[in-house]
Amino acid sequence: MLNPLFWYQAIALAFSQIWANKSRAFLTALGIIVGVASTTAVIAALTGLKSKVLTQFESVGASKVFIFPNRPDDKPRNLYPWEKVRLKTSEARALRDECESIRAITPITEVGLEVESGDRKIEGLSVTGIWPDWHEIENRNVTSGRPFTAIDETNERQVCLVNDDAVKELRLPADPVGQFITLGGRRFLIVGLIETVQARFFGLNTSSAEIFIPFSVAEKFQPRDFFMRITALLKSPELAEEGTAEMRWILRKQRGIPDGETESFQVEAIDRFIQQFKTLATGITAIAGGIVGISLLVGGIGIMNIMLVSVSERTREIGLRKAVGATPNMILLQFLLEAVTLCLVGGFIGLACGRLLAFGMTQIPSAQLDEADIPLWAVVLAFAFSAGTGLIFGMFPAIKAARLDPIEALRHE
Amino acid sequence: MSLIEVRQLEKVYRVGVEIIRALNGVDLTIERNDFIAIMGSSGSGKSTLMNMLGCLDRPTSGTYLLNGHDVSRMGATELARVRNEEIGFVFQSFELLPRQTALENVELPLVYAKGGWRDRRPRALAALDRVGLSDRVHHRPNQLSGGQRQRVAIARAILNRPSILLADEPTGNLDSATTVEILAIFRQLHAEGQTIIIVTHEDEVAAHCDRVVRLRDGKVMSDLPILQDSAGRHRGGAGAKGSHELGEQKLPC
Numbered sequence: 001m002l003n004p005l006f007w008y009q010a011i012a013l014a015f016s017q018i019w020a021n022k023s024r025a026f027l028t029a030l031g032i033i034v035g036v037a038s039t040t041a042v043i044a045a046l047t048g049l050k051s052k053v054l055t056q057f058e059s060v061g062a063s064k065v066f067i068f069p070n071r072p073d074d075k076p077r078n079l080y081p082w083e084k085v086r087l088k089t090s091e092a093r094a095l096r097d098e099c100e101s102i103r104a105i106t107p108i109t110e111v112g113l114e115v116e117s118g119d120r121k122i123e124g125l126s127v128t129g130i131w132p133d134w135h136e137i138e139n140r141n142v143t144s145g146r147p148f149t150a151i152d153e154t155n156e157r158q159v160c161l162v163n164d165d166a167v168k169e170l171r172l173p174a175d176p177v178g179q180f181i182t183l184g185g186r187r188f189l190i191v192g193l194i195e196t197v198q199a200r201f202f203g204l205n206t207s208s209a210e211i212f213i214p215f216s217v218a219e220k221f222q223p224r225d226f227f228m229r230i231t232a233l234l235k236s237p238e239l240a241e242e243g244t245a246e247m248r249w250i251l252r253k254q255r256g257i258p259d260g261e262t263e264s265f266q267v268e269a270i271d272r273f274i275q276q277f278k279t280l281a282t283g284i285t286a287i288a289g290g291i292v293g294i295s296l297l298v299g300g301i302g303i304m305n306i307m308l309v310s311v312s313e314r315t316r317e318i319g320l321r322k323a324v325g326a327t328p329n330m331i332l333l334q335f336l337l338e339a340v341t342l343c344l345v346g347g348f349i350g351l352a353c354g355r356l357l358a359f360g361m362t363q364i365p366s367a368q369l370d371e372a373d374i375p376l377w378a379v380v381l382a383f384a385f386s387a388g389t390g391l392i393f394g395m396f397p398a399i400k401a402a403r404l405d406p407i408e409a410l411r412h413e
Numbered sequence: 414m415s416l417i418e419v420r421q422l423e424k425v426y427r428v429g430v431e432i433i434r435a436l437n438g439v440d441l442t443i444e445r446n447d448f449i450a451i452m453g454s455s456g457s458g459k460s461t462l463m464n465m466l467g468c469l470d471r472p473t474s475g476t477y478l479l480n481g482h483d484v485s486r487m488g489a490t491e492l493a494r495v496r497n498e499e500i501g502f503v504f505q506s507f508e509l510l511p512r513q514t515a516l517e518n519v520e521l522p523l524v525y526a527k528g529g530w531r532d533r534r535p536r537a538l539a540a541l542d543r544v545g546l547s548d549r550v551h552h553r554p555n556q557l558s559g560g561q562r563q564r565v566a567i568a569r570a571i572l573n574r575p576s577i578l579l580a581d582e583p584t585g586n587l588d589s590a591t592t593v594e595i596l597a598i599f600r601q602l603h604a605e606g607q608t609i610i611i612v613t614h615e616d617e618v619a620a621h622c623d624r625v626v627r628l629r630d631g632k633v634m635s636d637l638p639i640l641q642d643s644a645g646r647h648r649g650g651a652g653a654k655g656s657h658e659l660g661e662q663k664l665p666c
Contacts, residue, residue, distance in 0.1 A: 003523075003524075003526065003527065003528065003530045004530065005520075005523060005524050005530035005533065006524050006525065009524050016512060020512060316508065317510060319508075320504075320508040320510075320521075321521070321525070322469075322493065322496075323467070323469065323496060323502045323508075324496065324497065324502065324521055324522045324525060324569070325493050325494065325496045325497020325498070325522055325525040325526065325573075326493060326524075326525045327489070327490040327493040327494070327525070328489050328490060328493070329490065330493075330525060405470075406469045407464050407469050407470055410504065410508070
């Protein structure tokens, strides 16, 4: 219907209009520039924060579940003595044997022991008792030697795993496998060197000396009512809700808690924290969307205003174009294209500013924003919204231009 | 079949409570390759008639057949198409786009044409050549003299090989030497077969034409041929309607 020359000249004209009125065009598009820049910057910051936080969550393991004792707040304390509240090894076993949705599970307990190696002696070093599943749950393997096995656990073998920091502190040889150390007065064989994980969670540095022993062995060092927690790994992160419900059901059964009674323990999936954070991030993105809506409205009114000025300035030109054969629709399209082009140029500049702001954020030290970047969808959306603003607010001036009577227009001074 | 057949054309405007009959039953027939001047004082309806003939406006009543097609009942979009293909306008104040070169100005009608955009360059260059501006192709209007600007406008008007070249006071903004130049171009185009209608109030301009239509109060008052002598000079000659009306033609309007 319309020949390519029309499109070419319409777009060329749109750009030449902007070029001929640079400062005016800039001031007009400022609303859109500021709107797009601020919104994309906010989205970039959020995206950076989100990916940072999610990576940190995921480093912990998205399908991990934590179980810990929890005395109900709404009940008198004397109804829930520690003995009733604390987790027991039997409960960990029940979960391991009965829960369908978990892949791996381990009770964890920490016991402060005196550690001796040769003439090195460290008082009160925290030694952690674990099941062999711990390797899979925490995704930590041995760099040398072997991991724990079920036999270590059932036979209560006096074996241990150490990390590099422990090797250094105890002045053990670089490969300590096969060496003996004394823990709490007993001789333990080092069977494996476990890799050290740095800065696992929000800068919380857990990489100090670590020594692991089989849970059954740790139990014997502990008093009768010792504290333990349970960490489990679900078969998949999607099972978060189902899996936690199943674990709660098993534990209620174990503890004989009737329906309606408050639980004396807590089961939390990492996934839930991730969901909460995602909801929060979505909320903030929506607010940013609201801001862009308002700024585009303000920008759009500016566009409409300047397009009306343009139509009135170029009335004779419109008359001439009509005289040489431009139909009303062609004039309409011409002015719409001009408004859209102006908005898209504004959107482009806004995006460039937003990109610059995002880059600035990554340079702020310790702001957790070093991954701030404008995602592709935000770029597409910024252009779509800019073009949409041009279309909506350019429509009225364009209709005005299209409806001009060519005779009146040519007579216009 | 005549190129233009206008029958009982009326145009009525309403200004407040007043009713103005700008055209009050105009009959006019224009043949192909006519070179015609439409004259009349202000308020005579000549501008309204020009707008009608140029398909810029629609009559209140009456018919206007252009090439046998009734254009008096067409919508705005169809009229735009007719203007694009059948009519070339030349205006008193040239109406060139200031930021575009002569060539781009001449190409303008092809922007809105159905076809022909592929060979726009050679066509525009040929049109500029016909008005003698081959050496000013890439100049902008502000780099051209008034006469040159009007020649660009004429090149633009003839680009689409229109049925009618419609000029509205084409020499109104030009000095007398340039006027002669522009009128010579019109004469040349006419000799090449172009139908030309000039709306003017200047006798000197009308004298260059072959036929003069005078309007008064929205009606055709006289419609006379002008005879040319062998030297190409123009003088009033005995026309079909008698010499007594010729005398009137000399009167200032």
